[in-house]
Amino acid sequence: MGQTIVEKILSRHAGKDVEASDLAIVNVDAAMATDASAPFAIKAFREMGGKKPWNPERMVFVIDHGAPAPNERIANLHKIIREFTTETGSTLFDAGSGICHQIMIDEEQAHPGELIIGADSHSVTYGAIGAFSTGVGATDLAAVMLTGKTWLKVPPTIRVELNGRPNPGVQSKDIILAVVEKLGMDGATYKALEYSGSALEYLSLGGRMTIANMAVEMGGKAGVIETTGLELPYDFEHIHPDSDANYIAEYSIDISALRPKVSTPHSPANVSDIDEVLGTKIDLVFLGTCTNGRLEDLHTAASILKKKKLAPGVRMIVTPASRKVMNAAMADGTMNILSDAGAMFIPPGCGPCVGTHLGVPADSETILSTANRNFPGRMGNPKAQVFLSSPATVAASALKGEITDPTEVMEEIIS
Amino acid sequence: MKGKVHVYDVDNIDTDRIIPGKYTKTLDMSVLAEHCLEDLDESFNSKVTKGDILVAGENFGCGSSREQAPVAIKVAGIYAVIAKSFARIFYRNAINVGLPILEIADHSISPGIELDIDLQSGIVKDLASEKVYQSAKMPKVMIDILEAGGLVSYLSKYGDYKL
Ligand code: SF4
Secondary structure: OEOOHHHHHHHHHHOOOOOOOOEEEEEOOEEEEEOOOHHHHHHHHHHOOOOOOOOHHHEEEEOOOOOOOOOHHHHHHHHHHHHHHHHHOOEEEOOOOEOHHHHHHHOOOOOOOOEEEEEOHHHHHHHHHOOEEEEOOHHHHHHHHHHOEEEEEOOOEEEEEEEOOOOOOOOHHHHHHHHHHHHOOOOOOOOEEEEEOHHHHHOOHHHHHHHHHHHHHHOOOEEEEOOOOOOOOOOOOOOOOOOOEOOOEEEEEEHHHOOOEEEOOOOOOOEEEHHHOOOOEOOEEEEOHHHHOOHHHHHHHHHHHOOOOOOOOOEEEEOOOEHHHHHHHHHOOHHHHHHHHOOEEOOOOOHHHHOOOOOOOOOOOEEEEOOOOOOOOOOOOOOOEEEEOOHHHHHHHHHHOEOOOOHHHHHHHHO | OEEEEEEEOOOOOEHHHHOOHHHOOOOOHHHHHHHOOOOOOOOHHHHOOOOEEEEEOOOEOEOOOOOHHHHHHHHOOEEEEEEOOEOHHHHHHHHHOOOOEEEOOOOOOOOOOEEEEEOOOOEEEEOOOOOEEEOOOOOHHHHHHHHHOOHHHHHHHHOOOOO
16 A cells, blocks of 8 residues: 555554554654743753653754743743753753744754654644654653654645646735635644645745645644655655555645635635725834744745835734845845834744734734734733734735735835 | 533643643642642633533644643643643653543533433533534553553552553
8 A cells, every 4th residue: 555755654653654643652753842842841840750851962952932021930941941952961942042843844853854843832833844753742852852752643645736826916925825724723633734836936944844834734743745856955855645545534624726815804714805904004023933034935025015014003013034144135135124114123932923922913904914823812812803914915015005916015025 | 420510612622721830849749739720721720519510622732741620620620631632751750640531532511411421432411402423543552551550559559650
């Protein structure tokens, strides 16, 4: 019987052939925890009798969710992580380094074909480079630290074929919102997604990360993108599915027919074509997060906002996904362009995404954000209305002060 | 185990509503209990007495991987959660922290009644209507973890996973 990409990766890590629905104990190549999960995980690890993680170099801690610390409570949690990493020789990316998922790929802690467990639900992002990666809670992560293994049920795979070339104004965020629209909030629960198709050739590494990132918004255990056309700074083995692999469902999406998409409050699965929400007044735009805080996203925004100003009354927060992204945006003038337009920059990290600090909206304000979630209270205030869209839509809307179709300005920029 | 139910017939109750992200960055469990489900029902915490049962709709616990979500529910005094379906990470986290959860796809449990839950068999009895439900079966490894009282005690006892 043929295997899907996920079945191939899991078989290698289980040391035997496994197929959908099998329970397996698998070896873990790398694990990751953030300041939102690591303090719990370290506590559980110690209670389990753990001294040193199974492989300290590949036990990665990232301080990103509340970085830099907004109060003494969070500062003390950060201290627990710093002390633990010093004591055990584990790998630490301290406050200011960036968002965990960006770092795992940029700093080469995740590689194609590997199995990675992260104590953060968006750990599915490394599917962008053809790894099997999934999110767990802190105690599961502690168990990985202790044993170098975890148990899991091999998920059945949903195949999603993305075909055609996107129109100007349609970005990878619109593509994944189209998938979320089709499958719904629990359309991939207990399942893995496998993306393939002719549209992959138009997808950069960053674009692939945006798509893989939102697998969990459909309940998915993983979202793996075929590595066809993927370029990394090192050589790697491509893993392709067998032609007779078994899929639980198959979808095909014609990318060339897509319009820009927006998720309306209060669920990422409330997806509409932009036409239905055009003209919605906005107070704040947020460009950042593990979904869309990369250099190419900042470039898109800068190309739209160059020599222009934000609409009166609109605030804009930009959070580069990592220090690397920030440095590159500084060096090539992108930060200047955005700052001149009126945007404020906050340090690399999760920023206002999870409502802890640095940009909490007021009651009844409307926010257009490039993040992946808009649940009630997500940005720290359940009385705010959060819409989700691509970086191009965010920038075009910031200019007008209302939700705006970026197609026209993107066409101008491209020509 | 008998308990009074709190029914929220709502689908997709996400982890941000179970415990907002702004309260999760703490090791003080009482903070979690205090704010548990407050964006869904402001008075939730004050309504619960120890041993009560939480009942919800589809895809309960979707969203983030925060283990603070099942911990908050447990520390708030809830003995078990029944839902039509659960999000994957929440399901695992709940078992790992020793919060029993039962998936009953098609239930009509009404507010205020008492249920009798037998975790071993997964049988849930509605003490008002005498209606009996059978919850979905869990993999053996999960039953073992739950019986050990959570993953910490399980691994302290066995040192490794046993399938
Ligand atoms: S940027 Fe937002 S979604 Fe991504 S890891 Fe941080 S808090 Fe989570």
